[in-house]
Structures are given as structure tokens and as C-alpha cells.
Amino acid sequence: MKNQLDTQPVEKKMSWYTLALMAFTAVWGFGNVINGFSEYNGLKAIVAWIIIFALYFVPYALMVGELGSAFKDAEGGVSSWIMQTIGPRMAYYAGWTYWVVHMPYISQKPNSVMIASSWAIFQDARISDMNPLVMQFAGLAIFLVALALASRGLSILKKLASVAGMASFVMSILYILLMMAAPAITGAKTLQIDWSLQTFMPTFDLKFFTGLSILIFAVGGCEKLSPYVNRMKNPSKDFSTGMIALAVMVCVCAVLGTIAMGMMFDSNNIPKDLMTNGAYYAFATLGEYYHVGNVFVIAFALTNAISQFTVMILSIDAPLCILLGSADKEYIPKSLFVQNKYGAYTKGHKMVLVIVGILIVVPAFGIGSVDELVRWLVKVNSVCMPLRYLWVFVAYIALKKAGNAFPSAYHFVKNKTVGIIFGAWCFIVTAIACIGGIYSDEPFELILNILTPVVLVLLGFIMPYIAKHQNARDLS
Template identity: 25%
Template sequence: MIAEYGAAFKDEKGGMYSWMANSYNPKFAFVGTFMWYASYIIWMVNVGSGIWIPLSNAIFGVDKTQSWHLFGMLNGVQTLGILAIVWIIFLTYVSSHGLDRIKKITSVGGTAVALINILLFLGGFIILILNGHMAQPLSLRAFFVSPNPDYHSMTSIFSFTVFAIFAYGGLEVVGGLVDQTENAEKTVPRALTISAIVISVGYALGIFMVGTFTNWKFTFEEFGTVKVTMGNVSYVMMNNMGYQLGLAMHLSRAAAVTLGEWISRYMGISMFLSLTGGFFTLIYSPLKQLIEGTPKQIWPKSWTKMRNGMPVNAMWSQAIIVIVIIAIVSFGGSDAQAFFNILISMTNVSMTIPYMFVAFAFLGFKRNKNIVKPFEMFHKKWTTEVCVWLVLFSVGFANFFTILQPALTGDYLQAIETAAGPILFGGVAWWMYSHYENKYVKNQN
């Protein structure tokens, strides 16, 4: 769908807002786009502090960020906050000087991710050949029952769907840069189609290859006191791959441990470069789509001024907002940490609901014969409608169970916060656009 949008609106600067506004309704488009943008503000706050974890892994082989102290008086959280603030200022400064600088850095990040996947596939394949068997036994049951006991109930399985959706997160950001792409009507659909296939096949093969060196029941006993979390699991996995590769090659235990640590270090630097590349794109593209695509009267005049092809003033205003939130969270103590956890809960659903907006507007896009469509994936009306409703159902279902899951475990507050996010962000967007309509559109009429 994004490929069709991108090819049809290749000259539009507003990305997903332009797609939905031209296909369905401007106010509908603004609410969906603003909700999507607000979630990326919180993403920047979160990753701005978290990006130092892979860097620590790259340098030390483990996460030592909680032991970092600046000036002898700032604790780990405060030190990461200061680093995150400096990082946001640096990224905004570099990005404000034009897209050419952004492209160079994002290409390095993409290459780093490609290489870490190649390392995973090669390492897993060599271990499988040398050992002659999978570490995680294959069976018919293994394809249907998760080794993680937290995902054995139907509600938890459905709530996990949102992770699968996040695997494709960012395609809409890339689609929003179509006006900067050479030969966009051919390049963008081809790139998005290849990306979707690589993501699908890559995730499946990646999970399979992890099973060549990881037995979910016994492996982590090798790591003793290491607590495996969603934040460090990728580093623990790659560390384990190096360790198991060393054992399969009949190296000493000490040599195998060292090999695992070095692969974990490489994982750290790859993830740091990857997140840096992603950061450069996301610090600019969502804001670009919001400012350039929507009516100029909604925003302060200074925000709409362009320099080096960038909404520089808006980018610095965005940086100030992110820095203020980081400072509050880093220096506000436990109450501020609780506040940030609320923000995370509020954005979990807000980041994926806009995909439902984009999919629903696609019905209007296909029905509008005045829109020239140089690339079409859906040629039949029934295939369009089936796929649109599949997207609406799967994303809606995933978000419903994401909200429901904490309530079923007794955490009603988190369930309310998760549901409040899209309501709050959508309500703010509705008010902003209504204010614009009352002040400008009615006067013009």
C-alpha cells in the first residue's frame, strides 16, 4: 500500500499526511499523522538514553552504563541523560545542514545491520555443520508453541502480534521521503517490496539460525548471574553464538568465552551505528512530513521556513522538547521515571494505530480515478478490500490485546495509560485542526 501511495504522490512533500489527505480527508489525515509523530518524540527520548548500552557493549563487552559517573557526582541515570542531551543537539545540528549528510550516515548504519545478520547466518550454519544437530530440537510442536512460558496463553500470543507489526516499522518513514528519491515511481515500489520480503524471510531464518546454537531451556545457565531481558537479549544471543562456535571448533572454554565477548562487542558497535542511522532519519523525516504536508497556518511561521531543504527552526524546537523530557526523566527521581513509564505505555499503541489510518484511506485512494497510479500492486477491487480489512483487523486486534494484557494481570493502571495515549494525542490533533478550520477555512469561505 505504501509503495502505491509513494509512486502516486512522488512529488508530494507531506508523506503519509499527503497520502491520506488526498485520498480521504485532511482532518482524518492530520489526526493520524500527528499521533504517529508524537510517538516518535518519545522514541527519541527512549533511544537517546538507551543508545549508549550498545556502545558500552562495543567497548567493554558488557553493559556498564549504570556504573558510569560524570564529574564524580552524577549517577548512571543522570550521566546517560547528559549524554542523551548532547547527542540530540549533535544530531539536530548535523541534520539541519541537509539531506546529503544524513544519507551518508544512514548508509553506514544499514551496512552494519546487514553484516551482523550475515555473521548470524554464517555462525549458525557453521555450528550446525560442526555439531550435526540443532541446539533447540526441531518438532512439529516447536512451530506452534513458544519456548517462552509468557507466551502460552491466547491473549499473550495476540498481544505479541504488535511486535511483528513493529518489524515493518519505518517503511512509512521511508515512503515519506519519496520526493527526495530519483525515479521515485519505480524505485520506491521496488525498494519497499524487496524490504518487505527481506524482513519476512530474514526474521524467519534468523529465528531458525538462533536455534542452531541456543537451547532455550538450558543455554542461559551458562551465563550464571546474567539476567536476560528484552534490552540485552540480542547481545546475550550473539555472545552465546561466539561461545558455542568456539566449543564446536574444539577451542578451550576460555578461548570460547573470549570469542563470544568479541562477537558481542561487534554486535554492540553494529547496533550503535544502526540506531545512529535510524536516529538521523527519524529526527528529520516525521517532522518533515508533518510540517511540509499540513496547512502552514497550523504552525508558528518560523517552523515553516526552510533552510538547506530542512525545517530547521522546527527541528530545533523539536530538539528542545526532547531535551526537556530527557532532563525531567533523568533528574526527577523515581517520580520522573514513573512519568516516563507512563509515556512509554501511552505511545505503544499510538505508534501503530496510524497504520490503520493509512490502510483505511487506501480504500479512498483506489476509488479515486483522478489519482494517477504509475504502480499498482492491487488490480482487483476485492483484493484491495480484503487486504485493507486484514490490516485493520490485525493491527486493531494486536492493539486491543496490548491494552487488555496488563488488565488481565491486574495492572489496570497500565492498561488505562496504554489506551489513553492515542486518545490524548488524537484529541490534541483534532483540536489543533479544528482551531485551524475555525480561524482560517471558515474565514476564507
């Protein structure tokens, strides 16, 4: 007779390379290459990417590993870390920040859906000639459809988002491989790259530093990987190995992707609509090289349209569930916890509707072209989204200050002071990047860049007072 313990299921442990590959698909995307190439004058983006990976991304990812290991049973992510290291009020602010920075992100998605759909149908850049006001109101209609679907809690959307996202990711990697191989396989006449230092060395001026927010926005989000730390075969070794492997893979893809773009686009004459249409230009040209017509661009456009639409729906619901699912009702009005029969937070969705609706409509009245609108949306997201990363570093600093109060199977650094310095470094870099990203030559865009993060964050300070008033009224 077998021992009863022998019949117990054994949890399958994750290897470092499995973690690295899984993280790679979650963190990286082809749009990051396009944005970096556009913002940093083509091939000069390579040095900027390497700097960000070495001085920011690697320590950031490894800090997340230690936090995930120390709080392995915490389900609320960053807000749970703050709850245990600092307290409930700061945990609420962390949760609010995580949720509210998704509002500009959601407002960007309808444009992405329309651009991808236009390329799938017409295979050209006519979307850039569209009136921004018309585009934004059409985008508002798309957002309303997404909001209606989110309120019905359609679980199939998660699977669809995963499949479409993976397809877009695979095509992005294929672009790099096929583009690099095109001259040898098809004899394609690509641009000749001057491999001198001058070609790759950026100018460390104001533009360089105000553009860092776009790169930090691109590499952020590692905190999503924290639950996997304690599923590793050897957490103290394998997680750090996996994160370093992730950093290497992302860095290699950023560098090779930028070189591939440099073989197709002149770094000294970058198209003004590159952020809008760059990915589609790339796949259209690749189709010409391989004599397959518009097959590549249509396939990428279709998968990207589906991916962007489903991500928009999930971004409406998932961050809200995280905020309300782990929130202290002392800080959030109880009316926001009302759910419909599908489990969706109806009042929360109305709040999303108001905020995102404003973010979609207002810019169209002051930004004169679709290309400029797309560029602004990327920029404002690069200012707002990294604000949530700040709480990761706050949590890490608090963890190191707590000493041995929270045991961890994995340590980025064991020395308390060194750990605090690393946390402070990443916090300062993120904060400076966000502040620098606000700058714009256009007064209207500058005002929006200032007001958007300030108003979104300040809304979080209002909620506890509303909750306090409602709770007091209920007790009276």
C-alpha cells in the first residue's frame, strides 16, 4: 500500500527560462521599437535602450522578485505590499494610482483599433488624413462598445486577448528575423547603415532626457511577475537568472529591432507619422521584399486590432477589480462596490466612462492632426503609467527598512542600506522621467500633460473624504 503522502499532487516548479519567456511576452512589444526609433532619431535609440536596461530595468525587475517572494501570499500586488510595509491609507493611494493611470491608457486604445482596422481594410496610411475631431468621436463610440462588453463580464475575451496578443508578439519577432535576413534571402536592397560611432551616439540634450519616459513606460510592468517567485525551483537563484535573461532578450530585441528599422527607414529623415503608421509601413515593406504583397501587413493589422480592442475591455475591468477587491472601505465610497449580475462594478464603470470620455474628447479640440494626436497619447501615457512604478520602489524601500520582519526566499541585495539606495535610485529616475516627459513645445499639449496626471492623482485624495461622509451618514 502506498504512503498517503505519495498520492498528493506535487506542484510543478517553474524553470528560469520558462519565467523569462513568459515575462518576455508580457513586457515587450513591437510598438516599443517604433516609439524609441521615432523619439531618439532612429539608430541613436540603441544607446538609450542599453542605458535604460542596465541602470533601470535590471534592478527594477530584481526588486520585484524580492517583493514577490517576501509577500508570496499577497494577492493585491503593489497595494498589498504597501499595506503590509506601511499601512492601509498608503495602500489605498497605491491601489488608486495603479487604477487611475490606466485611464489615459484606455483612451489611447480606440485610436489604435481604428488605425489597425484602417490598415487591414485599405493597406495605406489614409488614417493620418482623418479629422482628429471625427476620429476621437468615433473612438468614443468604440470605447462605449468596449465598456458595454466589459459590463457583461465576457470571459472569452481574456482568451481572445491572449491569442491575439501572442499573434502580434510573434509577428513582431518575425519582423526582426525576416528583415535581418531579407538581403540574403530575397536580395532586397535595404538602406546601408553607417556603423560609425556617430551613427549610434545620441546627443545628451534636453530632448534626450525628456524622452526617457517613453523608454521607462516601455520596460515597466514587471510587478505582474512577482507571484511566480515562489514557484521557481530555486527562488534565490532562478528568479534572478530569469530576470537577467529577460533583460538580455528584451535588450537584444530592442537593439536588433532598431537596426532592422534602420535598414528600412532613414534615421536622418524619420517619417512624421512613424508612431501612427510605422509598424504597418514596416510590414508592408517586408511583404514587398518577400513578394507576398500585403499579406504581412493585413495579418499584423487584424491581430493588432483584435488585441487592442480586447486589451481595452480588460483594462476597463481588471484594474478596477484590483482596486476595489483589495480596498479598505474607509477610503473608497461604498457605492463604488455595487456590482451587477455579471460581477462588474457598475458605478466604477460609470467613473471610467466619465474620465476616459473626457480624455478622448478634449484633446481633439486642440491637437490639429491624427499623427500629432497619436504622438501626444504615447507621451501622456509615458508620463502617467510609470507613476504606478513609483509605488514598487516605495514598497521595496519600506521592505528593506523593515529588516528581517518579512522573510524572503530570494534577495536582490541582502544589505539593507544598498537595497534602500537601489530603491531610491529607481524611484528618482522614474520621477524625473515622468516630470521630464511633461515638456512639450505645444502649449495646449503642455497644459494637458500637466493637468492629466495632476487631476487623476488628486481625484484619489477626494475619495476618502466622500467615503468618510457616507460612512458617517450611515452611522447617524
